[in-house]
Amino acid sequence: MSHEISITGQITPDQVPMIAENGIKTIINNRPDGEEAGQPTSAELAAAAKKAGLAYKEISFASSDLNQTHVEDFADFFNQAEQPILMFCRVGARSTGIYEAAKKMDLLDD
DSSP states (O other), rough: OSSSSEEEEEOOOOGHHHHTTTTOEEEEEEOOOSSSOOOHHHHHHHHHHHHHTTTTEEEOTTTTTHHHHHHHHHHHHHHSSSSSSEEEEEHHHHHHHHHHHHHHHTTTTO
């Protein structure tokens, strides 16, 4: 990948300070709230990101529901976001998929 990004599975609010310490500047959440019991909410993660001085954006979608609007919203945010960026979902597949879709559609700045 040509951008400064990392993709991972679900993160928790208590991991956000360490994420910031490791140099990440922006977090993108591709996982909808409530997919499984015990999953932190986007609001909890946004609050932790804000406290750690990180930008945060939720562009969530169910695994089979990725559409043009999601990809365009992602690309618009991604292109102005400070890198390095950490993207996450349940296991990383959705985040990889939206990133690759935006690249394939030539929506990401190099």
